[in-house]
Amino acid sequence: MTEILLRLSTRPQPYPDEVRARLEPDAKEIIARYPQPRSALLPLLHLVQSEEGCVTGTGIEFCAELLGLTGAEVTAVATFYSMYRRTPTGEYHVGVCTNTLCAVLGGDAILAALREHLGIAHGETTDDGKITLEHIECNAACDYAPVVMVNWEFFDNQTPGSAKSLVDDLRDGQTVRPTRGAPLCTFRETARVLAGFPDTRPGVLDGDPGGPTLAGLDIAREQGMCAPEVAETGEDGAR
Numbered sequence: 001m002t003e004i005l006l007r008l009s010t011r012p013q014p015y016p017d018e019v020r021a022r023l024e025p026d027a028k029e030i031i032a033r034y035p036q037p038r039s040a041l042l043p044l045l046h047l048v049q050s051e052e053g054c055v056t057g058t059g060i061e062f063c064a065e066l067l068g069l070t071g072a073e074v075t076a077v078a079t080f081y082s083m084y085r086r087t088p089t090g091e092y093h094v095g096v097c098t099n100t101l102c103a104v105l106g107g108d109a110i111l112a113a114l115r116e117h118l119g120i121a122h123g124e125t126t127d128d129g130k131i132t133l134e135h136i137e138c139n140a141a142c143d144y145a146p147v148v149m150v151n152w153e154f155f156d157n158q159t160p161g162s163a164k165s166l167v168d169d170l171r172d173g174q175t176v177r178p179t180r181g182a183p184l185c186t187f188r189e190t191a192r193v194l195a196g197f198p199d200t201r202p203g204v205l206d207g208d209p210g211g212p213t214l215a216g217l218d219i220a221r222e223q224g225m226c227a228p229e230v231a232e233t234g235e236d237g238a239r
Contacts (some may be wrong), residue, residue: 012057050191095136113160153178180207
């Protein structure tokens with residue numbers, strides 16, 4: 001208990017001068033995009049995550065100072081959203097969806113296979129610092145289940161075998177391209193993009209909706225289906 005109270009009462013050390021000199025102009029650029037400074041909190045948290053690979057107490061105090069918030073207010077947001085990591089993260093954050101559809105189509109088996117293959121548990125990082133493994137919530141790609149995400153990029157229709165090959169390639173330094181978009185960048189580079197800075201990788205906007213995504217639309221067109229017309233409403237809202 002004494003150790004816990006000591007940690008809670010110890011103010012995090014600020015960023016070194018050279019780090020702050022690099023981060024502060026970027027932070028002020030982000031804040032200037034919003035009419036209210038506190039609206040910049042989410043991208044600011046991504047910015048500090050791009051610096052350290054997770055959101056630390058130092059990053060929280062940095063955000064709080066620039067936005068005129070308390071550390072507790074920033075912490076409440078940073079701990080609410082799962083994209084903000086509170087522990088050190090490897091170069092590649094590998095997330096296996098284990099929500100209902102992905103789970104029944106093999107997501108649970110993929111996660112179990114990766115745990116055994118990598119020798120790590122949920123939330124842990126391999127000894128070489130390359131891979132952090134987690135199960136994640138639905139990422140709205142159910143039409144390609146089971147899905148694995150690496151640094152929030154989609155790898156569709158995975159199997160235990162393909163997922164193990166994927167992490168092996170990442171650990172070996174191979175160029176890996178997700179199902180949609182440009183080749184992967186590191187977790188910290190991804191965090192900077194999520195902070196709102198340009199993603200200059202060639203092919204980053206490549207990829208069109210595939211057959212499973214458009215299946216419902218194709219059936220509707222074949223059957224001559226269309227949305228019903230919306231009746232006009234009066235000023236009082238009555239139809």
